[in-house]
Amino acid sequence: MPRETAYELSIDHVQVLESDGSVDAELEPDLSEDDLLEMYWTMKRSRRLDERAIALQRRGELGTYAPATGQEAAQVGSAHALADEDWMVTSFRETPAYLARGTPPHMLLWYAMGMEEGSATTRESRNMPPSIPVGSQALHGAGLGWAQEIADEDAASLVYFGDGATSEGDVYEATNLAGVFGSHTVFLCQNNQYAISVPRAKQTRAETLAQKAAAAGIEGVQVDGNDVLGTYAVVRDALESAREGDPVFVEALTYRRSLHTTSDDPSVYRQEEEEEEWEARDPLTRFETYLRNRDTLDDDRIADIEASIEDDLREEIRLGNEGREAVDVEEMFEYAYETPIPEVERQRAAFRGEDRD
Secondary structure, three states, X not given: OOOOOOOOXXXXXXXXXXXXXXEXXXXXXXXXXXXXXXXXXXXXXXXXXXXXXXXXXXXXXXXXXXXXXXXXXHHHHHHHOOOOOOEEEOOOOOHHHHHHOOXXXXXXXXXXXXXXXXHOOOOOOOEOOOOOOOOOHHHHXXXXXXXXXXXXXXXXXXXXXXXXXXXXXXXXXXXXXXHHHOOOEEEEEEEOOEEOOEEHHHOOOOOOOHHHHHHHOOEEEEEEOXXXXXXXXXXXXXXXXXXXXXXXXXXXXXXXXXXXXXOOOHXXXXXXXXXXXXXXXXXXXXXXXXXXXOOXXXXXXXXXXXXXXXXXXXXXXXXXXXXXXXOXXXXXXXXXXXXXXXHXXXXXXXXXXXXXX
């Protein structure tokens, strides 16, 4: 049976900063020294916060925590491209992105401590609270972007999710809606190679995840997600496109170098050789080499930055613990209903130990 080509597809891949810290000068974004240092400080602060949070969890002072170690470039680069008027919609592993948008670490710790105060959002911050269900926040991001189109706002919404979420119907529905209604949305898929313990190769036969955008009729592009400069440049351009009503799907190739969560043991499903391979592509090491090469950083400045981060996190952890101690745990029964239903009252009584007989 004769066939004709109905549609051809190619996906662009972008890389600005190589693993050895060298840079493609033609693609290098025009960022000030202050911007570069802020991005470096945020990436380094996030990695140290991950280490401190895991230690707190092991001591029983924190609930489940999802480290973002290894994904700092994908998140800081993309969040740095956001304007104040843009919305950020996250899953549960976006510590670097929140830090880049000004969220103090003690609020992130509060969230991991189970305090609702940790997920508080405001119209001014334009950061949505973390979403735990895999991929459902893509619909929120598409809806926000659609509202921006209806209101004719010069703003966009950036929604984060992982590679596993692209196997969920929610993500396809969100991208399809965005394409149909001109939603001001950028879909940022952090392809960190694993959906918990399932490797990417067992999630899909697609060569790239960015090509899934084609099914929704929107642009898809792939970027080295361990390249903070490349991610910034690609997401900056994608946000400009989205503000004009043309949504974009960005696949950021990266690697989760730590645990899925503190309940996880990656040694069960990952090989050391693979981890060593990705260690050589580490986003923080790469960016630090780049900054040293352009004389923006040296040993003394790095030591000062590390000391400032330690001082900052010491105070933030103190604030986190102080907030936890002030919480009345019974408040969790107060806000689901205006007037608590009998089941909630039964649960409250059980919590107080009043129904033991």
